Structure formats: structure tokens, C-alpha cells
Amino acid sequence: xxxxxxxxxxxxxxxxxxxxxxxxxxxxxxxxxxxxxxxxxxxxxxxxxxxxxxxxxxxxxxxxxxxxxxxxxxxxxxxxxxxxxxxxxxxxxxxxxxxxxxxxxxxxxxxxxxxxxxxxxxxxxxxxxxxxxxxxxxxxxxxxxxxxxxxxxxxxxxxxxxxxxxxxxxxxxxxxxxxxxxxxxxxxxxxxxxxxxxxxxxxxxxxxxxxxxxxxxxxxxxxxxxxxxxxxxxxxxxxxxxxxxxxxxxxxxxxxxxxxxxxxxxxxxxxxxxxxxxxxxxxxxxxxxxxxxxxxxxxxxxxxxxxxxxxxxxxxxxxxxxxxxxxxxxxxxxxxxxxxxxxxxxxxxxxxxxxxxxxxxxxxxxxxxxxxxxxxxxxxxxxxxxxxxxxxxxxxxxxx
Amino acid sequence: xxxxxxxxxxxxxxxxxxxxxxxxxxxxxxxxxxxxxxxxxxxxxxxxxxxxxxxxxxxxxxxxxxxxxxxxxxxxxxxxxxxxxxxxxxxxxxxxxxxxxxxxxxxxxxxxxxxxxxxxxxxxxxxxxxxxxxxxxxxxxxxxxxxxxxxxxxxxxxxxxxxxxxxxxxxxxxxxxxxxxxxxxxxxxxxxxxxxxxxxxxxxxxxxxxxxxxxxxxxxxxxxxxxxxxxxxxxxxxxxxxxxxxxxxxxxxxxxxxxx
Numbered sequence: 001x002x003x004x005x006x007x008x009x010x011x012x013x014x015x016x017x018x019x020x021x022x023x024x025x026x027x028x029x030x031x032x033x034x035x036x037x038x039x040x041x042x043x044x045x046x047x048x049x050x051x052x053x054x055x056x057x058x059x060x061x062x063x064x065x066x067x068x069x070x071x072x073x074x075x076x077x078x079x080x081x082x083x084x085x086x087x088x089x090x091x092x093x094x095x096x097x098x099x100x101x102x103x104x105x106x107x108x109x110x111x112x113x114x115x116x117x118x119x120x121x122x123x124x125x126x127x128x129x130x131x132x133x134x135x136x137x138x139x140x141x142x143x144x145x146x147x148x149x150x151x152x153x154x155x156x157x158x159x160x161x162x163x164x165x166x167x168x169x170x171x172x173x174x175x176x177x178x179x180x181x182x183x184x185x186x187x188x189x190x191x192x193x194x195x196x197x198x199x200x201x202x203x204x205x206x207x208x209x210x211x212x213x214x215x216x217x218x219x220x221x222x223x224x225x226x227x228x229x230x231x232x233x234x235x236x237x238x239x240x241x242x243x244x245x246x247x248x249x250x251x252x253x254x255x256x257x258x259x260x261x262x263x264x265x266x267x268x269x270x271x272x273x274x275x276x277x278x279x280x281x282x283x284x285x286x287x288x289x290x291x292x293x294x295x296x297x298x299x300x301x302x303x304x305x306x307x308x309x310x311x312x313x314x315x316x317x318x319x320x321x322x323x324x325x326x327x328x329x330x331x332x333x334x335x336x337x338x339x340x341x342x343x344x345x346x347x348x349x350x351x352x353x354x355x356x357x358x359x360x361x362x363x364x365x366x367x368x369x370x371x372x373x374x375x376x377x378x379x380x381x382x383x384x385x386x387x388x389x390x391x392x393x394x395x396x397x398x399x400x
Numbered sequence: 401x402x403x404x405x406x407x408x409x410x411x412x413x414x415x416x417x418x419x420x421x422x423x424x425x426x427x428x429x430x431x432x433x434x435x436x437x438x439x440x441x442x443x444x445x446x447x448x449x450x451x452x453x454x455x456x457x458x459x460x461x462x463x464x465x466x467x468x469x470x471x472x473x474x475x476x477x478x479x480x481x482x483x484x485x486x487x488x489x490x491x492x493x494x495x496x497x498x499x500x501x502x503x504x505x506x507x508x509x510x511x512x513x514x515x516x517x518x519x520x521x522x523x524x525x526x527x528x529x530x531x532x533x534x535x536x537x538x539x540x541x542x543x544x545x546x547x548x549x550x551x552x553x554x555x556x557x558x559x560x561x562x563x564x565x566x567x568x569x570x571x572x573x574x575x576x577x578x579x580x581x582x583x584x585x586x587x588x589x590x591x592x593x594x595x596x597x598x599x600x601x602x603x604x605x606x607x608x609x610x611x612x613x614x615x616x617x618x619x620x621x622x623x624x625x626x627x628x629x630x631x632x633x634x635x636x637x638x639x640x641x642x643x644x645x646x647x648x649x650x651x652x653x654x655x656x657x658x659x660x
Contacts, residue, residue: 293505293507295503295505295507296507296509298470298503298507299501299503299507299508299509299566301468301469301470301496302468302470302496302499302500302501302503302570303496303500303520303521303525303569303570303573304493304496304497304521304525304526304573305521305524305525306493309524309525313520313524314509314520317511318509318510318511321511
């Protein structure tokens with residue numbers, strides 16, 4: 001029989017999957033007007049949506065008086081940070097832009113999206129008419145350096161330098177903002193507005209991550225002392241409201257520290273938020289640890305790995321990947337929870353909005369102020385969750 | 401990877417005169433009330449290929465897992481290459497470095513490339529230099545027949561390929577003993593051969609091997625000695641010829657009649 005592979009393959013016909021003809025009319029007919037009932041709902045809902053949007057848009061565009069936001073923009077975003085020292089905040093943004101630009105050039109993908117988001121924010125600041133000239137100049141410089149950084153990053157992939165710079169960015173920011181004796185001191189009592197919100201959130205997220213991972217590992221430890229300490233801590237913190245913790249941090253931390261060490265409000269709130277977030281994060285991470293099949297532990301042991309090496313190289317990377325969505329959810333929650341610090345007398349963006357609303361010249365303008373605050377939070381939170389989805393995809397979580 | 405390779409090319413001294421690699425004395429293990437290993441006595445010599453047969457639930461997998469302390473024993477002693485398994489973490493570590501293990505479910509690390517899977521333990525456990533380890537890893541991948549997969553992830557490979565990587569990963573530690581716990585039981589039929597071929601080649605190089613398997617042809621062809629487990633004890637032990645063609649014990653006869 002002289003039949004070879006190619007001949008056999010010729011016999012089998014290759015069927016193409018049927019192509020879908022997608023025209024607008026057909027889509028409408030299939031999905032919106034397929035029956036009398038559907039047609040009725042389509043029309044009714046269209047009318048409803050039309051009026052809803054009309055009411056909202058006419059209020060936002062014509063009735064609302066946004067001057068309350070534009071006049072107090074600096075207060076809302078940077079609180080009572082002295083105007084003469086505002087250049088330090090802008091310098092921080094400038095450095096952040098530089099690093100973001102470089103990173104998006106080097107890593108592409110998710111980082112590029114972040115870079116675009118950041119560039120969009122800066123461009124928005126340039127476009128708004130009521131932003132001060134100083135801010136515009138600084139933001140233009142930031143935007144420029146972001147774009148330059150992007151092309152620079154493409155040319156020079158200095159991964160290690162950039163990673164190190166990211167690690168250094170946080171202490172540098174804190175140094176710039178507070179001065180620490182070299183620059184004129186700006187006490188944290190003057191930090192406020194969205195600047196403070198961001199700092200609180202970043203500190204809580206960055207500091208609670210290692211703490212949460214350690215607590216999660218500790219909870220699974222075979223040593224009873226460590227295990228029960230972690231269990232008690234996690235369950236205790238999860239059993240009480242964040243507000244309580246914030247009060248406790250304000251009142252108790254100074255007691256514990258004794259005389260001589262003076263921690264201001266903002267730092268105490270940061271400690272409270274970190275301790276709170278760590279407990280929740282620990283439970284998320286524990287979920288990830290439990291999802292690792294026992295075969296991974298056995299294989300690592302069989303290869304001679306000690307428990308610390310195994311945890312670091314094999315278990316944690318897989319566990320953390322598995323819980324990225326839950327962790328980012330926790331980060332978003334903590335970001336929004338920072339608004340609770342108003343209660344202990346710290347003026348974040350929401351607190352500032354409340355204070356501004358009491359200004360007699362702008363009475364009755366709460367709606368505009370709170371909508372602005374909501375928009376700021378919405379933009380940042382949706383950016384976070386978008387990045388998390390990209391991260392999941394690029395790390396290949398769903399597939400495996 | 402020829403099956404015609406002369407067996408035990410590395411060493412021609414008779415098995416009895418070689419040094420002992422594994423010595424089990426009176427090993428007993430319980431899972432709660434269940435007595436899963438009963439007075440197991442077993443010796444494996446250097447370069448010997450020992451195949452463990454037995455019906456499922458007979459304790460053969462549990463037994464092979466006690467050899468590198470993945471399972472604790474409650475009574476008896478196990479000595480691997482002169483080191484006795486005790487609770488001492490140092491001893492356990494020494495033994496695990498010298499014994500490679502291949503699992504039924506491969507257990508590759510899914511978040512690392514094939515090459516990283518193979519290189520991780522030699523670099524961090526053996527503390528060997530990276531460039532040397534990489535060279536060995538690539539050679540091993542060539543030896544198991546999949547050098548082109550080095551930079552893929554385990555999820556992108558077929559079951560047979562994954563199991564061959566698992567063998568390469570164990571070999572990269574340059575162990576003195578290789579343990580195989582049903583290495584082909586989770587594989588599609590057409591992939592079993594490629595894994596068995598690698599194991600045959602390995603046996604040909606004089607590696608000391610303990611293999612739990614259901615592959616009777618492999619046992620007959622490659623084993624120096626076969627032991628039959630049932631209800632946690634060794635029922636019968638002998639060369640493939642003795643056991644397959646002239647079984648003495650009734651339970652051996654029953655087991656063979658059920659699978660052959």
C-alpha cells in the first residue's frame with residue numbers, strides 16, 4: 001500500500017468555523033427586538049435612561065457651581081501644606097513621573113498602561129483652566145520627563161537601577177515632604193487632603209504586605225507559640241472595627257512609647273491602618289497557601305529544600321499569584337478606608353471637603369465637593385483594579 | 401535510549417558483594433489504627449534495580465515514601481547510604497540530598513520554566529555554581545530527549561514530557577539513589593513508553609533504583625529483583641524469572657493472574 005501521510009491528510013476536509021456576520025442592524029434585531037416583550041423593555045428602558053442622563057448631565061454641566069472645587073483645589077489635594085514649600089510635592093510627582101516613564105519603557109504591558117494613566121492625569125491638570133501657573137509648569141515638566149523616561153527606558157533597560165530607585169522613592173518622598181532638618185520642617189499636622197490620603201494608603205499597603213505574609217505563614221507554623229500568637233492577633237483585629245483601632249492608635253500608642261518619643265497624628269493613623277490591613281491580608285494569603293497542592297511540598301522536600309527556602313522559592317510565589325484579586329480588593333478597601341481618619345482629627349481629602357463645605361461663601365455646595373471627592377476615588381480605585389486584572393493575565397493566573 | 405543497552409555496564413561484581421545502599425530493618429507504620437507497614441525487612445545493593453509490585457492499598461507507595469522521610473515510621477530503622485533516618489533534621493536533609501524522587505503526579509513547579517525547575521535545587525541546596533548547573537541541566541534535558549523545551553513552562557508540556565523533566569530534575573542533584581513512585585500511572589498509554597525508556601537508560605548506567613510500578617514488562621526486563629507487597633508486608637521476593645514464572649506464594653499467584 002503506497003499511502004503516505006500527506007495523502008491521508010488530503011482526504012480529511014478541513015471545516016472552517018462558521019463566521020459570524022456582525023452588523024449593527026442584525027445585532028439590534030437579535031438582542032434588542034427579538035420579541036414583543038423585548039421590544040417593549042428596550043423602548044421603555046431607553047426612555048428611562050434618556051431622562052436619567054438628561055437630569056444628571058444638566059445638573060453637572062449647568063446647575064452645579066464647580067468654583068467651590070476650583071477655588072479650593074489646593075486645599076483638597078494638598079491640605080494646608082505651606083504654599084512656599086509646595087515645590088517639594090511637585091518634585092515628588094516629578095520623580096514619580098520619571099520612574100513611571102522609565103518603567104513603562106522597560107517593562108511594557110501593565111507598566112505602559114500605568115504610564116498612560118499617569119500621563120493622562122498630568123495632561124488633565126494642564127488642560128484645566130483654574131490650575132495655578134506654578135502647578136502647570138511643574139506638571140508639564142513631569143509629563144515631559146515621563147515621555148522622555150519612556151523612550152529612555154526602551155533604549156537603556158536598567159532594570160536593577162530602576163527597581164532600586166522605586167524602593168528609594170518612598171523614603172525620599174517622606175524626606176522631601178517633611179524636611180528632616182535639612183529643608184525647612186513641615187510637620188505632618190500640615191499634611192492633608194489627597195496627599196495625605198495617598199500617603200496613608202501607600203504606607204498601609206506597603207507596610208502591611210510583608211506583615212500580612214509573615215502572619216499568614218506564622219498561622220500555619222508548627223510552633224504553638226508562633227501559631228497561637230498569629231491566630232489571636234488576626235482574629236482580634238478582625239473582630240473589632242477600624243474606627244476602634246484608629247482611636248486606640250491615637251490614645252494607646254503614645255502610652256506604650258512612653259515619654260520623650262512624640263509621634264504625631266498621621267503616623268499613629270498609619271500604624272493603626274497597617275496593623276488593621278495586615279490581619280485581613282494575612283487571611284487572604286492563607287487562602288493562597290492552602291491552595292498549593294501537597295505535591296509541591298513533597299517535591300520540594302524530596303529535593304532537599306529546607307522549609308524557609310521552600311517557602312520563599314516555591315510556595316509563596318504560587319500562593320501570592322493565586323490571591324492577587326483578593327489582595328488588590330483588600331488594597332482598594334484600605335485605600336477607601338483611609339477616609340475614616342477624619343474621625344480622629346486628621347484632615348484627608350474627605351475631611352477637607354467637609355471643612356470647605358462649612359465655608360459661609362460656599363454654603364450648600366456639598367454635592368459638588370463630594371462628587372469631586374468621589375470622582376477622585378473612583379479614578380484611582382478603578383485604575384488599581386484594572387492593573388490587577390492586567391497583572392493576573394500577564395502572570396497567567398487563570399490558566400494552569 | 402536503546403533498550404538493547406547491556407545491563408549493569410558500570411559494574412560487573414555480583415550484587416551480593418556490593419555495598420549496601422538501603423537497609424530497612426523491621427519497619428512498622430500505622431495510620432491511626434491501620435497497620436500499613438508490617439515488619440518490612442529489605443536491603444538494596446549499589447546499582448540494583450528493585451521493583452515493588454502489589455495491589456493498590458498494599459502499602460508499597462507508603463513504603464517508598466518512608467525511604468526519604470516523606471512518611472514517618474513508628475518502629476524499626478532505615479539506613480540510606482550509611483545514614484540512619486532519625487528525627488534529626490540534619491540526617492533527613494543528608495538523605496534527601498542523596499535520593500532523588502519521581503512522583504506519580506510529576507509535581508513540577510508550575511511557576512518556573514523547565515530549566516529553572518531543574519536548576520533550583522542544585523543551586524540553592526547543593527550550592528553549586530550557576531553556570532555549571534545550567535550546563536548539567538541542559539545536558540540532562542538532552543538525555544531525556546526534550547532539549548527544545550528548556551524555556552517553556554510545565555503547563556505547556558505533555559504528561560510524558562513533564563515526567564521526563566521530573567526525572568531530569570531529580571538527577572540534577574546527582575543522587576546516589578532514585579525512587580520512582582508509580583511514575584507512569586498518571587500518563588496516557590502512548591506516553592508511558594517514553595518515560596520507561598528514560599528509566600531503562602538510567603538503570604543501564606548503574607543507578608540504584610527503587611521503582612513502584614504496575615508495568616509488568618518493565619519489571620521483567622529491567623528489575624534485578626522484585627518484591628511483592630500485600631497488606632503492608634512483603635509476601636515474596638525474587639528475580640523476575642522466579643517471581644513471574646515460578647511464584648511460590650498463593651497471593652503472588654492470585655495477583656499475577658489478575659494483572660497478566
